[in-house]
Amino acid sequence: MAKRVDPVRGFVRRGGLCWSRDGSALRSRGGEMVGVGSLGGGRRGGEVGQWKCRERERGGAGASVRVGFKGHWHRSVVASARSSGSARQEEVEHGVVAEGCVNGDAGNGAAASSNEGSISGLILPPLMTVGKSTNILWQGCMVKREDRQRMLNQKGCVIWITGLSGSGKSTLACTLDHALLQRGKLSYVLDGDNVRHGLNNNLGFSAVDRAENIRRVGEVAKLFADTGIICIASFISPYKKDRDACRSLMGAGDFIEVFMDVALEVCEQRDPKGLYKLARAGKIKGFTGVDDPYEEPQEAEIVMKAVNGVYASPQEMTVQMLAYLEENGFLRGD
Numbered sequence: 001m002a003k004r005v006d007p008v009r010g011f012v013r014r015g016g017l018c019w020s021r022d023g024s025a026l027r028s029r030g031g032e033m034v035g036v037g038s039l040g041g042g043r044r045g046g047e048v049g050q051w052k053c054r055e056r057e058r059g060g061a062g063a064s065v066r067v068g069f070k071g072h073w074h075r076s077v078v079a080s081a082r083s084s085g086s087a088r089q090e091e092v093e094h095g096v097v098a099e100g101c102v103n104g105d106a107g108n109g110a111a112a113s114s115n116e117g118s119i120s121g122l123i124l125p126p127l128m129t130v131g132k133s134t135n136i137l138w139q140g141c142m143v144k145r146e147d148r149q150r151m152l153n154q155k156g157c158v159i160w161i162t163g164l165s166g167s168g169k170s171t172l173a174c175t176l177d178h179a180l181l182q183r184g185k186l187s188y189v190l191d192g193d194n195v196r197h198g199l200n201n202n203l204g205f206s207a208v209d210r211a212e213n214i215r216r217v218g219e220v221a222k223l224f225a226d227t228g229i230i231c232i233a234s235f236i237s238p239y240k241k242d243r244d245a246c247r248s249l250m251g252a253g254d255f256i257e258v259f260m261d262v263a264l265e266v267c268e269q270r271d272p273k274g275l276y277k278l279a280r281a282g283k284i285k286g287f288t289g290v291d292d293p294y295e296e297p298q299e300a301e302i303v304m305k306a307v308n309g310v311y312a313s314p315q316e317m318t319v320q321m322l323a324y325l326e327e328n329g330f331l332r333g334d
Protein backbone atom coordinates (compact mmCIF):
# COMPACT_ATOMS: atom_id res chain seq x y z
CA MET A 1 0.00 0.00 0.00
CA ALA A 2 1.52 3.32 -1.01
CA LYS A 3 2.44 5.85 1.61
CA ARG A 4 2.13 9.51 0.94
CA VAL A 5 2.12 12.70 2.89
CA ASP A 6 -1.28 14.23 2.85
CA PRO A 7 -0.67 17.87 1.91
CA VAL A 8 -3.89 19.03 3.48
CA ARG A 9 -3.91 17.05 6.66
CA GLY A 10 -0.19 17.26 7.05
CA PHE A 11 0.51 13.66 7.78
CA VAL A 12 0.72 10.24 6.33
CA ARG A 13 -2.30 8.81 4.69
CA ARG A 14 -2.19 5.14 4.12
CA GLY A 15 -4.97 3.01 2.85
CA GLY A 16 -8.15 4.44 4.27
CA LEU A 17 -6.44 5.98 7.26
CA CYS A 18 -5.21 9.48 7.82
CA TRP A 19 -4.49 11.98 10.52
CA SER A 20 -7.34 14.02 11.76
CA ARG A 21 -7.15 17.81 11.97
CA ASP A 22 -9.82 18.17 14.59
CA GLY A 23 -7.35 18.18 17.40
CA SER A 24 -8.56 14.92 18.83
CA ALA A 25 -6.75 12.07 17.19
CA LEU A 26 -6.85 10.04 14.05
CA ARG A 27 -9.68 9.28 11.78
CA SER A 28 -10.40 6.61 9.29
CA ARG A 29 -11.52 7.99 5.98
CA GLY A 30 -15.10 6.90 5.90
CA GLY A 31 -14.62 5.12 9.19
CA GLU A 32 -16.00 5.93 12.56
CA MET A 33 -13.89 7.69 15.12
CA VAL A 34 -14.04 5.90 18.40
CA GLY A 35 -11.87 8.17 20.47
CA VAL A 36 -8.59 8.70 22.14
CA GLY A 37 -7.60 6.57 25.05
CA SER A 38 -6.18 3.37 26.23
CA LEU A 39 -6.97 0.14 24.58
CA GLY A 40 -7.17 -2.89 26.75
CA GLY A 41 -6.45 -6.20 25.12
CA GLY A 42 -4.90 -4.69 22.04
CA ARG A 43 -1.38 -4.97 20.86
CA ARG A 44 0.95 -2.29 21.97
CA GLY A 45 3.92 -1.67 19.76
CA GLY A 46 7.34 -0.29 20.52
CA GLU A 47 8.38 1.29 23.76
CA VAL A 48 6.24 2.32 26.66
CA GLY A 49 4.03 5.01 25.34
CA GLN A 50 0.60 6.42 25.25
CA TRP A 51 -2.23 5.12 23.22
CA LYS A 52 -3.80 7.80 21.20
CA CYS A 53 -6.69 6.47 19.34
CA ARG A 54 -8.80 3.55 18.50
CA GLU A 55 -10.95 3.61 15.46
CA ARG A 56 -13.31 1.25 13.86
CA GLU A 57 -13.55 0.75 10.15
CA ARG A 58 -16.92 1.36 8.62
CA GLY A 59 -19.17 -1.54 9.41
CA GLY A 60 -17.41 -2.13 12.70
CA ALA A 61 -15.80 -5.38 11.64
CA GLY A 62 -12.20 -4.69 12.56
CA ALA A 63 -10.62 -2.72 15.34
CA SER A 64 -8.01 -0.52 13.79
CA VAL A 65 -5.59 0.81 16.30
CA ARG A 66 -3.05 3.52 16.11
CA VAL A 67 -0.51 4.27 18.72
CA GLY A 68 1.47 7.42 19.27
CA PHE A 69 3.81 8.20 22.08
CA LYS A 70 6.73 10.38 22.85
CA GLY A 71 9.77 9.18 21.00
CA HIS A 72 8.16 6.84 18.55
CA TRP A 73 4.87 6.17 17.03
CA HIS A 74 3.49 3.01 15.71
CA ARG A 75 0.37 1.94 13.95
CA SER A 76 -1.13 -1.42 13.50
CA VAL A 77 -4.47 -2.95 13.07
CA VAL A 78 -5.43 -5.26 15.85
CA ALA A 79 -7.36 -8.22 14.78
CA SER A 80 -8.79 -9.15 18.10
CA ALA A 81 -9.63 -6.20 20.30
CA ARG A 82 -13.29 -5.98 21.01
CA SER A 83 -14.88 -6.26 17.68
CA SER A 84 -16.52 -9.31 16.32
CA GLY A 85 -16.30 -10.58 12.78
CA SER A 86 -13.38 -10.32 10.47
CA ALA A 87 -10.83 -7.77 11.43
CA ARG A 88 -8.80 -6.44 8.59
CA GLN A 89 -5.04 -6.79 8.96
CA GLU A 90 -2.80 -4.07 7.71
CA GLU A 91 0.91 -3.64 7.75
CA VAL A 92 2.61 -1.91 10.60
CA GLU A 93 4.08 1.53 10.26
CA HIS A 94 6.78 2.98 12.45
CA GLY A 95 7.98 6.50 12.67
CA VAL A 96 9.93 8.77 14.91
CA VAL A 97 8.36 11.69 16.68
CA ALA A 98 10.69 14.31 18.00
CA GLU A 99 9.59 15.41 21.46
CA GLY A 100 5.93 15.11 20.91
CA CYS A 101 2.90 12.93 20.91
CA VAL A 102 1.40 12.13 17.60
CA ASN A 103 -1.99 13.61 17.84
CA GLY A 104 -3.03 15.71 14.95
CA ASP A 105 -3.26 19.42 14.56
CA ALA A 106 -3.31 22.30 16.98
CA GLY A 107 -6.84 22.84 18.13
CA ASN A 108 -6.26 26.32 19.48
CA GLY A 109 -6.41 28.30 16.28
CA ALA A 110 -2.94 29.69 16.89
CA ALA A 111 -0.95 30.74 13.87
CA ALA A 112 1.61 28.03 13.41
CA SER A 113 3.83 26.51 10.83
CA SER A 114 4.37 22.82 10.40
CA ASN A 115 7.47 20.74 9.66
CA GLU A 116 5.69 17.89 8.04
CA GLY A 117 7.20 15.36 5.67
CA SER A 118 9.55 12.47 5.78
CA ILE A 119 13.30 12.25 6.25
CA SER A 120 15.39 9.19 5.34
CA GLY A 121 12.33 7.04 5.23
CA LEU A 122 11.09 8.17 8.62
CA ILE A 123 7.61 9.48 8.60
CA LEU A 124 7.33 12.65 10.62
CA PRO A 125 4.24 14.02 12.27
CA PRO A 126 3.26 17.65 11.74
CA LEU A 127 5.44 19.30 14.35
CA MET A 128 4.56 22.94 14.79
CA THR A 129 6.33 26.20 15.42
CA VAL A 130 4.25 28.63 17.45
CA GLY A 131 6.00 31.86 18.40
CA LYS A 132 9.33 30.80 19.88
CA SER A 133 8.14 27.26 20.60
CA THR A 134 9.53 24.87 18.03
CA ASN A 135 8.81 21.19 17.41
CA ILE A 136 5.58 21.11 19.33
CA LEU A 137 2.42 19.18 18.70
CA TRP A 138 -1.13 19.73 19.94
CA GLN A 139 -2.19 17.17 22.55
CA GLY A 140 -5.84 16.31 22.29
CA CYS A 141 -7.92 14.64 24.97
CA MET A 142 -10.92 12.38 25.04
CA VAL A 143 -12.97 14.67 27.26
CA LYS A 144 -14.24 17.64 25.29
CA ARG A 145 -15.50 21.05 26.23
CA GLU A 146 -19.05 19.94 25.37
CA ASP A 147 -18.75 17.08 27.88
CA ARG A 148 -17.74 19.46 30.63
CA GLN A 149 -20.45 21.92 29.72
CA ARG A 150 -23.09 19.20 29.84
CA MET A 151 -21.80 18.14 33.24
CA LEU A 152 -21.92 21.71 34.56
CA ASN A 153 -25.16 22.56 32.75
CA GLN A 154 -23.74 25.84 31.48
CA LYS A 155 -21.51 27.09 28.70
CA GLY A 156 -18.05 28.49 29.09
CA CYS A 157 -17.42 32.06 28.02
CA VAL A 158 -15.36 35.12 28.83
CA ILE A 159 -17.05 38.21 30.23
CA TRP A 160 -14.46 40.92 29.70
CA ILE A 161 -15.10 43.98 31.87
CA THR A 162 -13.08 47.01 30.80
CA GLY A 163 -13.02 50.56 32.10
CA LEU A 164 -11.12 53.16 34.06
CA SER A 165 -9.84 52.55 37.54
CA GLY A 166 -12.77 53.19 39.87
CA SER A 167 -15.41 52.55 37.21
CA GLY A 168 -16.79 49.58 39.15
CA LYS A 169 -15.23 46.64 37.26
CA SER A 170 -14.26 44.58 40.29
CA THR A 171 -17.53 45.30 42.08
CA LEU A 172 -19.58 44.12 39.12
CA ALA A 173 -17.31 41.09 38.60
CA CYS A 174 -17.70 39.95 42.21
CA THR A 175 -21.42 40.67 42.39
CA LEU A 176 -22.05 38.70 39.21
CA ASP A 177 -19.78 35.88 40.38
CA HIS A 178 -21.82 35.60 43.58
CA ALA A 179 -25.16 35.76 41.77
CA LEU A 180 -24.06 32.95 39.47
CA LEU A 181 -22.96 30.82 42.41
CA GLN A 182 -26.38 31.29 43.99
CA ARG A 183 -27.91 29.96 40.76
CA GLY A 184 -25.65 26.93 40.82
CA LYS A 185 -23.42 28.20 38.02
CA LEU A 186 -19.65 28.05 38.15
CA SER A 187 -17.72 31.23 37.42
CA TYR A 188 -14.30 32.59 38.23
CA VAL A 189 -13.06 36.16 38.50
CA LEU A 190 -9.73 37.18 37.06
CA ASP A 191 -8.99 40.64 38.40
CA GLY A 192 -6.18 43.00 37.41
CA ASP A 193 -4.97 43.67 40.92
CA ASN A 194 -5.03 39.97 41.83
CA VAL A 195 -3.37 38.60 38.72
CA ARG A 196 -0.62 41.16 39.19
CA HIS A 197 0.07 39.60 42.61
CA GLY A 198 1.17 36.37 40.95
CA LEU A 199 1.22 35.34 37.31
CA ASN A 200 1.85 38.90 36.11
CA ASN A 201 3.92 40.30 38.96
CA ASN A 202 6.78 40.90 36.57
CA LEU A 203 4.74 43.42 34.57
CA GLY A 204 4.31 47.15 35.09
CA PHE A 205 2.07 49.67 33.36
CA SER A 206 3.96 50.56 30.18
CA ALA A 207 1.99 49.95 26.98
CA VAL A 208 4.13 46.87 26.31
CA ASP A 209 3.61 45.45 29.79
CA ARG A 210 -0.12 46.14 29.73
CA ALA A 211 -0.29 44.34 26.37
CA GLU A 212 1.50 41.31 27.81
CA ASN A 213 -0.71 41.43 30.91
CA ILE A 214 -3.82 41.30 28.76
CA ARG A 215 -2.39 38.69 26.40
CA ARG A 216 -1.66 36.28 29.25
CA VAL A 217 -5.02 36.94 30.88
CA GLY A 218 -6.76 36.36 27.56
CA GLU A 219 -5.08 32.97 27.28
CA VAL A 220 -5.94 32.03 30.86
CA ALA A 221 -9.53 33.19 30.37
CA LYS A 222 -9.74 31.04 27.28
CA LEU A 223 -8.66 28.00 29.30
CA PHE A 224 -11.33 28.73 31.90
CA ALA A 225 -13.96 29.03 29.18
CA ASP A 226 -12.73 25.74 27.75
CA THR A 227 -13.40 24.09 31.09
CA GLY A 228 -16.99 25.29 30.79
CA ILE A 229 -16.57 28.02 33.37
CA ILE A 230 -17.99 31.52 33.01
CA CYS A 231 -14.79 33.50 33.32
CA ILE A 232 -15.21 37.10 34.43
CA ALA A 233 -12.11 39.15 33.57
CA SER A 234 -11.91 42.58 35.15
CA PHE A 235 -9.07 44.65 33.71
CA ILE A 236 -8.61 48.26 32.70
CA SER A 237 -7.32 46.85 29.36
CA PRO A 238 -6.98 50.33 27.90
CA TYR A 239 -5.91 49.33 24.38
CA LYS A 240 -8.41 48.20 21.78
CA LYS A 241 -5.93 45.97 19.97
CA ASP A 242 -5.16 44.04 23.16
CA ARG A 243 -8.85 43.50 23.90
CA ASP A 244 -9.51 42.53 20.30
CA ALA A 245 -6.66 40.00 20.45
CA CYS A 246 -8.37 38.34 23.42
CA ARG A 247 -11.67 38.34 21.57
CA SER A 248 -10.02 36.65 18.60
CA LEU A 249 -8.96 33.72 20.81
CA MET A 250 -12.58 32.87 21.47
CA GLY A 251 -15.35 31.38 19.39
CA ALA A 252 -18.03 33.68 18.02
CA GLY A 253 -20.25 34.96 20.80
CA ASP A 254 -18.11 33.54 23.58
CA PHE A 255 -16.36 36.84 24.31
CA ILE A 256 -18.69 39.30 25.95
CA GLU A 257 -17.14 42.73 26.25
CA VAL A 258 -18.64 44.91 28.97
CA PHE A 259 -17.65 48.57 28.91
CA MET A 260 -17.96 50.42 32.21
CA ASP A 261 -18.69 53.79 30.66
CA VAL A 262 -18.17 55.89 33.73
CA ALA A 263 -16.92 59.46 33.47
CA LEU A 264 -13.37 60.10 34.62
CA GLU A 265 -14.60 62.71 37.08
CA VAL A 266 -16.87 60.15 38.72
CA CYS A 267 -14.08 57.58 38.97
CA GLU A 268 -11.79 60.22 40.37
CA GLN A 269 -14.37 61.21 42.93
CA ARG A 270 -14.79 57.59 44.03
CA ASP A 271 -11.01 56.98 44.15
CA PRO A 272 -11.25 54.21 46.77
CA LYS A 273 -7.50 53.54 46.71
CA GLY A 274 -6.37 57.14 46.51
CA LEU A 275 -4.60 56.40 43.23
CA TYR A 276 -6.02 59.35 41.32
CA LYS A 277 -4.83 61.68 44.05
CA LEU A 278 -1.36 60.20 43.84
CA ALA A 279 -1.45 60.43 40.04
CA ARG A 280 -2.60 64.06 40.13
CA ALA A 281 0.19 64.78 42.59
CA GLY A 282 2.63 63.27 40.11
CA LYS A 283 3.48 60.39 42.43
CA ILE A 284 2.19 57.76 40.02
CA LYS A 285 3.27 58.18 36.41
CA GLY A 286 1.32 56.82 33.48
CA PHE A 287 -1.96 56.47 35.31
CA THR A 288 -4.84 55.57 33.01
CA GLY A 289 -7.13 58.51 32.37
CA VAL A 290 -4.71 60.98 33.91
CA ASP A 291 -1.53 60.76 31.85
CA ASP A 292 -2.06 57.45 30.05
CA PRO A 293 -4.65 56.65 27.37
CA TYR A 294 -7.88 54.70 27.58
CA GLU A 295 -9.36 53.68 24.23
CA GLU A 296 -13.11 53.31 24.64
CA PRO A 297 -14.69 50.22 23.07
CA GLN A 298 -16.92 51.05 20.14
CA GLU A 299 -18.59 47.68 19.78
CA ALA A 300 -18.89 46.24 23.24
CA GLU A 301 -21.70 43.75 23.70
CA ILE A 302 -22.82 45.59 26.82
CA VAL A 303 -22.27 49.21 27.84
CA MET A 304 -22.93 50.20 31.44
CA LYS A 305 -23.55 53.92 31.44
CA ALA A 306 -25.47 56.56 33.29
CA VAL A 307 -29.09 57.14 32.39
CA ASN A 308 -30.18 60.70 33.13
CA GLY A 309 -26.97 61.13 35.08
CA VAL A 310 -27.60 58.12 37.32
CA TYR A 311 -25.43 55.01 37.26
CA ALA A 312 -27.06 51.65 37.80
CA SER A 313 -26.17 49.84 41.00
CA PRO A 314 -23.93 46.75 40.82
CA GLN A 315 -27.02 44.64 41.58
CA GLU A 316 -28.95 46.16 38.68
CA MET A 317 -26.02 45.59 36.35
CA THR A 318 -25.82 42.01 37.55
CA VAL A 319 -29.47 41.45 36.68
CA GLN A 320 -28.72 42.77 33.19
CA MET A 321 -25.72 40.47 32.87
CA LEU A 322 -27.70 37.43 34.00
CA ALA A 323 -30.40 38.22 31.45
CA TYR A 324 -27.76 38.39 28.71
CA LEU A 325 -26.26 35.07 29.74
CA GLU A 326 -29.69 33.46 29.92
CA GLU A 327 -30.82 34.80 26.55
CA ASN A 328 -27.64 33.66 24.88
CA GLY A 329 -27.77 30.13 26.22
CA PHE A 330 -24.78 30.29 28.58
CA LEU A 331 -26.79 29.05 31.55
CA ARG A 332 -27.66 25.77 29.82
CA GLY A 333 -25.33 22.93 29.02
CA ASP A 334 -27.01 21.49 25.91
Ligand SMILES: Nc1ncnc2c1ncn2[C@@H]1O[C@H](COP(=O)(O)OS(=O)(=O)O)[C@@H](OP(=O)(O)O)[C@H]1O
Residues within 6 Å of the ligand: 164, 165, 166, 169, 170, 191, 192, 193, 196, 205, 209, 210, 211, 213, 214, 234, 235, 236, 237, 238, 273, 275, 284, 285, 286, 287, 288, 292
Ligand atom coordinates in the same frame (compact mmCIF):
# COMPACT_ATOMS: atom_id res chain seq x y z
N1 LIG B 1 -0.41 53.41 36.23
C1 LIG B 1 -1.53 52.75 36.53
N2 LIG B 1 -2.60 52.83 35.70
C2 LIG B 1 -3.71 52.16 36.00
N3 LIG B 1 -3.87 51.37 37.09
C3 LIG B 1 -2.82 51.26 37.94
C4 LIG B 1 -1.63 51.95 37.68
N4 LIG B 1 -0.78 51.67 38.69
C5 LIG B 1 -1.40 50.83 39.53
N5 LIG B 1 -2.64 50.59 39.07
C6 LIG B 1 -3.55 49.62 39.74
O1 LIG B 1 -3.57 48.50 38.87
C7 LIG B 1 -4.90 48.10 38.58
C8 LIG B 1 -5.06 47.88 37.06
O2 LIG B 1 -4.44 46.71 36.66
P1 LIG B 1 -4.83 46.08 35.26
O3 LIG B 1 -4.06 44.83 35.16
O4 LIG B 1 -6.32 45.99 35.18
O5 LIG B 1 -4.30 47.17 34.23
S1 LIG B 1 -4.11 47.01 32.66
O6 LIG B 1 -5.30 46.32 32.16
O7 LIG B 1 -2.91 46.25 32.42
O8 LIG B 1 -4.03 48.39 32.17
C9 LIG B 1 -5.80 49.24 38.99
O9 LIG B 1 -6.92 48.59 39.55
P2 LIG B 1 -8.41 49.09 39.35
O10 LIG B 1 -8.52 50.36 40.11
O11 LIG B 1 -9.23 47.98 39.94
O12 LIG B 1 -8.67 49.27 37.89
C10 LIG B 1 -4.97 50.06 39.95
O13 LIG B 1 -5.30 49.70 41.26
Ligand SMILES: Nc1ncnc2c1ncn2[C@@H]1O[C@H](COP(=O)(O)OP(=O)(O)O)[C@@H](O)[C@H]1O
Residues within 6 Å of the ligand: 163, 164, 165, 166, 167, 168, 169, 170, 171, 172, 234, 270, 271, 272, 311, 312, 313, 314
Ligand atom coordinates in the same frame (compact mmCIF):
# COMPACT_ATOMS: atom_id res chain seq x y z
N1 LIG C 1 -22.38 50.92 40.27
C1 LIG C 1 -21.77 51.63 41.19
N2 LIG C 1 -22.29 52.77 41.66
C2 LIG C 1 -21.66 53.49 42.60
N3 LIG C 1 -20.49 53.16 43.14
C3 LIG C 1 -19.90 52.04 42.71
C4 LIG C 1 -20.51 51.21 41.72
N4 LIG C 1 -19.71 50.17 41.48
C5 LIG C 1 -18.64 50.33 42.28
N5 LIG C 1 -18.77 51.45 43.02
C6 LIG C 1 -17.79 51.94 43.99
O1 LIG C 1 -16.76 52.54 43.22
C7 LIG C 1 -15.49 52.24 43.75
C8 LIG C 1 -14.62 51.57 42.67
O2 LIG C 1 -15.19 50.32 42.38
P1 LIG C 1 -14.28 49.13 41.87
O3 LIG C 1 -15.18 48.00 41.63
O4 LIG C 1 -13.15 48.92 42.81
O5 LIG C 1 -13.74 49.74 40.51
P2 LIG C 1 -12.58 49.23 39.57
O6 LIG C 1 -12.41 47.76 39.79
O7 LIG C 1 -13.02 49.55 38.19
O8 LIG C 1 -11.37 50.01 39.97
C9 LIG C 1 -15.73 51.40 44.96
O9 LIG C 1 -15.68 52.23 46.09
C10 LIG C 1 -17.12 50.85 44.77
O10 LIG C 1 -17.78 50.64 45.99
